[in-house]
Amino acid sequence: MTSEAFSFTGKDGQTLVGRLERPAGPARGAALFAHCFTCGKDIFAARRISRRLAAMGIAVLRFDFTGLGHSDGEFANSGFSGNVEDLVAAAAAMAAKGLPPALLIGHSLGGAAIIAAAGQIASAKAVATIGAPADPAHVTRHFAHAKDEIEAKGEAEVTLAGRNFTISRAFLRDLRDATLTEHLRHLHRALLILHAPTDAIVGIDNAAALFTAARHPKSFVTLDGADHLLTRAADADYAANTIATWAARYLDMPAAAAEEDDDIPEGITRVVEADPNGFLQDVHLGLHHLKADEPVSFGGTDLGPSPYQYLAAGLGACTSMTIRMYARRKAWDLRGVAVDVSHEKRHASDCEDCEKGEKIDTFTRSITLTGDLTADQRTKLIAIADKCPVHRTLDAQAQIVTREVSQAG
Numbered sequence: 001m002t003s004e005a006f007s008f009t010g011k012d013g014q015t016l017v018g019r020l021e022r023p024a025g026p027a028r029g030a031a032l033f034a035h036c037f038t039c040g041k042d043i044f045a046a047r048r049i050s051r052r053l054a055a056m057g058i059a060v061l062r063f064d065f066t067g068l069g070h071s072d073g074e075f076a077n078s079g080f081s082g083n084v085e086d087l088v089a090a091a092a093a094m095a096a097k098g099l100p101p102a103l104l105i106g107h108s109l110g111g112a113a114i115i116a117a118a119g120q121i122a123s124a125k126a127v128a129t130i131g132a133p134a135d136p137a138h139v140t141r142h143f144a145h146a147k148d149e150i151e152a153k154g155e156a157e158v159t160l161a162g163r164n165f166t167i168s169r170a171f172l173r174d175l176r177d178a179t180l181t182e183h184l185r186h187l188h189r190a191l192l193i194l195h196a197p198t199d200a201i202v203g204i205d206n207a208a209a210l211f212t213a214a215r216h217p218k219s220f221v222t223l224d225g226a227d228h229l230l231t232r233a234a235d236a237d238y239a240a241n242t243i244a245t246w247a248a249r250y251l252d253m254p255a256a257a258a259e260e261d262d263d264i265p266e267g268i269t270r271v272v273e274a275d276p277n278g279f280l281q282d283v284h285l286g287l288h289h290l291k292a293d294e295p296v297s298f299g300g301t302d303l304g305p306s307p308y309q310y311l312a313a314g315l316g317a318c319t320s321m322t323i324r325m326y327a328r329r330k331a332w333d334l335r336g337v338a339v340d341v342s343h344e345k346r347h348a349s350d351c352e353d354c355e356k357g358e359k360i361d362t363f364t365r366s367i368t369l370t371g372d373l374t375a376d377q378r379t380k381l382i383a384i385a386d387k388c389p390v391h392r393t394l395d396a397q398a399q400i401v402t403r404e405v406s407q408a409g
Helices: 044-055 079-096 109-118 136-153 169-177 181-185 205-213 233-247 307-330 375-387 389-395
Strands: 002-009 015-022 029-034 058-063 103-107 126-130 155-160 163-168 190-195 218-222 270-273 281-285 288-292 334-347 359-371
Touching: 002 058, 002 079, 015 044, 015 079, 029 044, 029 079, 029 109, 044 058, 044 103, 044 233, 058 079, 079 109, 079 169, 103 109, 103 233, 109 126, 109 136, 109 181, 126 233, 136 155, 136 163, 136 169, 163 169, 181 205, 190 205, 190 233, 205 218, 218 233, 307 334, 307 359, 307 375, 307 389, 359 375, 375 389
Parallel strands: 029 058, 029 103, 103 126, 126 190, 190 218
Antiparallel strands: 002 015, 015 058, 155 163, 270 281, 281 288, 334 359
């Protein structure tokens, strides 16, 4: 996966600046991402979702609207209609690069803009919104205190999210005049609406209004527990995974990794480097496709668990399964098992075969057993955890045989 600068010319000749997230191999599809009101292309949700989709084979362009971030122009002169024109220009620039966007994604006001722009983007086949308002004028409540001054003086400076913006009378009226009803009625594209029921910025009633106004095919997915900006990685990843899975039904995308899996022998786990500039890996295990990565602090992109997290997961899963099998055989009332696994390097003071000062890998398991169990049963179940096959493998000396495979041709 790579991330590259992507600049293009807006309708008035201004330079708009973005980032194009590309998959490691050939793109299975292309998407255009519209960020939220006054945010920018580098806000966490836009960055996280775009990179997640790129890791799944979809190239994604995210860019700064006119007057925001690194893009030229005046924010006060853009307005909602200006954002729509920026999106149309972005789609044309992508098409010129051989990546016509079939998937359009918009977050918050960007969701409203992407709905309004879809009819002018011929390549678009599917539209996904995240926390989008049903009425673009919804955002004016963020500067309601300055409306009178804007109308009287023609413009006023307001503070939004800790930054100062000039809001003009034309900008305000442009938002008031914008409606989505006709755009939704004539969308003629599949629509996915994602919204958090507890969204405190754009209420869930907006999702209901959008869904009611749109025609089929349309879908709604709740982002339960998420905030408006999707500031938690888990929420952004869930949104990206949901969008990618949903979009596959409507976009002409080849199945991910199907060709690579055909020649993988049964019982083999194949790991293929996905990003030569980072650490992202594609992991193929039969019918299962996973990602491995390193945290950002180690130079990775955090798009998948680290190798040691996979190792800890294997130990935790095997421990839980072993306890469950034993309790089932004994017909004990074990209703649930949870295993927390942590890993660290510790000085090998108690290791007879270790050199002085050497550190060894230490996995700590914290096991929670739920059910009507006696003290003796609990003691036995904790003891049986050490019989887990993965535990035995880690506790013993494993032999690893390495060989190079020559590539044909």
